Amino acid sequence: ILSGPALAQTADPLPSWNDGPTKEAIVGFVEKVTEEGGPDYVASADRVATFDNDGTLWLEQPMYxxxxxxxxxxxxxxxxxxxxxxxxxxxxxxxxxxxxxxxxxxxxxxxxxxxxxxxxxxxxxxxxxxxxxxxxxxKRFNRRYTDLVYQPMLELLSYMRDNGFTTYIVSGGGIEFLRNFSEPVYGIPPAQVVGSSIETKYEVVDGKPTLLRLPEVHFVDDKEGKPIGINEYIGQRPIAAFGNSDGDYQMLDWTTSGDGTRLGVIVHHTDAEREYAYDRDSTFGRLDKALDDAPAKGWIVVDMKKDWNTVFPPAQ
Amino acid sequence: ILSGPALAQTADPLPSWNDGPTKEAIVGFVEKVTEEGGPDYVASADRVATFDNDGTLWLEQPMYxxxxxxxxxxxxxxxxxxxxxxxxxxxxxxxxxxxxxxxxxxxxxxxxxxxxxxxxxxxxxxxxxxxxxxxxxxKRFNRRYTDLVYQPMLELLSYMRDNGFTTYIVSGGGIEFLRNFSEPVYGIPPAQVVGSSIETKYEVVDGKPTLLRLPEVHFVDDKEGKPIGINEYIGQRPIAAFGNSDGDYQMLDWTTSGDGTRLGVIVHHTDAEREYAYDRDSTFGRLDKALDDAPAKGWIVVDMKKDWNTVFPPAQ
Ligand SMILES: [Ca+2]
Ligand SMILES: [Ca+2]
Structure with a gap:
């Protein structure tokens, strides 16, 4: 009989992903960069992977x-x-x-x-x-928002971390909103969240130092803001990036145009039955130019309907 | 005879610190917050410690x-x-x-x-x-700058990390300057460095995405900027903070006024022979109000001359 660790080694770490070229491309990339002595080996300290949140890790319809x-x-x-x-x-x-x-x-x-x-x-x-x-x-799913995360992406986050990657959220959403649930839901601690922010002021009230959130935009972590934010908060160019809309274009482009083996992945929402089907005309998560350019750029497009056998974690 | 691990357990993790109230206060704090089931226990995820750099981790005289x-x-x-x-x-x-x-x-x-x-x-x-x-x-020491780091602080960084702390640099210095050497010198990876920054622009040159550093100040991580920067980059209030000048006042104050057991430490440069002696009148690393308020705030003041038996790592 197989003992625990041996079983873990042989068990599929991505059971919610159907076999096929998408899964093969992702697993192949991870195996290449972790193969010690191999031509594509990347030290663990440089295995930085960034994930958009809305529409990539959790639901973004009918609104963010x-x-x-x-x-x-x-x-x-x-x-x-x-x-x-x-x-x-x-x-x-x-x-x-x-x-x-x-x-x-x-x-x-x-x-x-x-x-x-x-x-x-x-x-x-x-x-x-x-x-x-x-x-x-x-309303549609009658579940909490933190339950409406994508099971295949949860598996992918764990799989990459188990392979020595550090996983970051890089979202157009608010950094402090995300930090509320990133650790319990995604296993991503607050310091590994990059997002948009408003200004903050330091003040001493009744002798107690405190921070006050101000009604002014400080940083917009979207489009060209994503590579800028990654450089500022993480200080390293990722070797893998995951997104789902044109707001991720620059992050994917900057990530995959670096030297060595790189991975760019786009989650394409193609499953109106289990989730939603949308791309070029959507108010939230518009995917147009990135979808057109994906083949030439070598970005993997996940076909949600075809590539995922599960969308959300089972209800408890 | 003692085996390796047993020896490691009994060996002093802070050999460059002389016995006395300063060392006792630091070790006592670490023991308290790591004592499982104890009244002051803090989960590892919340053991955030922030360190100023110039004058706290390395030399800042005769200039930064x-x-x-x-x-x-x-x-x-x-x-x-x-x-x-x-x-x-x-x-x-x-x-x-x-x-x-x-x-x-x-x-x-x-x-x-x-x-x-x-x-x-x-x-x-x-x-x-x-x-x-x-x-x-x-010129004075005829050594590289990255050799002019404080041996007792290197030991302290390791000691705290060995006790489940995450150690961050929070410096008025430039974030990208610091990130060059923070990992090899301090064991602090780029993403755990908070510092001042200039603006960065994303552009595509000859089809290649790239970032360009602009001659405009983006963020000044000094004084009230330190708690603001910690909140923005780390997203958690530290439970321990280390500094050496009035530029660290707000970081120390914000850190030590949180709930539970907290530690605030000031490195006081009192050793003109082995390093430098300066405080209230120094151009670099002026320490005045923080020194006055340290007793009332409960901040530990390290007397470099008395508390450190070694200042720099031995020349190789
Ligand atoms: Ca998105
Ligand atoms: Ca300083």
């Missing part, structure tokens, strides 16, 4: 989860802000009028973030996010 | 090492810039006129950084810094 959080926060805070009943974009949120909300554009979004993400310490914000994630549920 | 690098760079680049012979602050550098250079103030410093730290990719900058550190030597 962080946007759902902001909308719920507006509703929760509305009693303290009677003026919101007549002020956009808050009125649109309270009326569930997504069309008017969308029309408020980036200016409206910044107002929403200012009202819901600023004015408290990072610790207080963590508490608010944690409480919300604990009880909020996606 | 990064400033010595910038001055050498100006001299190396001078043949390509004949106009520097008549332009301040470059003329002052070329004339070794430190008084005029100092008078050029922050404006002059920013000009020096722009001329020596920007205009290349992060990889090219790494190469330049690495080449310089390889050959440049401190």
């Amino acid at each position: 989860t962080q946007l759902a959080f902001a909308l719920d926060r507006v509703k929760a805070l509305a009693p303290e802000h009677p003026e919101w009943k007549d002020t956009q974009p808050f009125k649109a949120v309270l009326d569930n009028d997504m069309k008017t909300l969308a029309a408020s554009g980036e200016k409206g979004l910044v107002q929403l973030i200012a009202a819901t993400h600023a004015g408290m310490s990072p610790e207080e914000f963590q508490q608010i996010v944690g409480d919300w994630l604990e009880q909020a549920k996606d | 090492t990064q400033l010595a690098f910038a001055l050498d760079r100006v001299k190396a680049l001078a043949p390509e810039h004949p106009e520097w012979k008549d332009t301040q602050p470059f003329k002052a550098v070329l004339d070794n006129d430190m008084k005029t250079l100092a008078a050029s103030g922050e404006k002059g410093l920013v000009q020096l950084i722009a001329a020596t730290h920007a205009g290349m990719s992060p990889e090219e900058f790494q190469q330049i810094v690495g080449d310089w550190l390889e050959q440049a030597k401190d």
